Amino acid sequence: MNSEQLTSLLRTLLQVAGGIAVGRGWIDADTATALTGAIVTILVTLWGLYARRNAALVAAAAKVPEVKTILADPATAIAIPSAKVQPAP
Template sequence: MNVEQAGSLARTVVQLAAAYAVGRGWLDQSTAAEVGAALVTLAVTAYGVYVRRDEALKAAGDKAAAKAAG
């Protein structure tokens, strides 16, 4: 799953939950939209960081090895 697919899934799940909350009267529509957008942004950012963690660790290791060697 790439970041775009994760974002699409997150948006769908948040929209479903927000629609349910609005239907139950727990939130009004504008609050649900604002909270939903914030949650999707945080979820996609967290997923992007999680997916790229191995690349960052490898790059840091290569940099440390190059510094130690020369």
């Protein structure tokens, strides 16, 4: 599942939960809309920070067929299970 699919699923689930909360009178429609937007924004931001950490970027680059070798710091090189990723001298 990619980030776009995850975001769409999250938004839909939050809208359903907001609809239930509004239908039961727990919150009003404006509050449900604001909460849904805030939660999606926060979670997508956290996911973006996680997905763009050094190890994830190097791992993604190692999956590209045109990339032959990646020199990375030793800690990152050890964390990536790919023969393409080598520790920098």
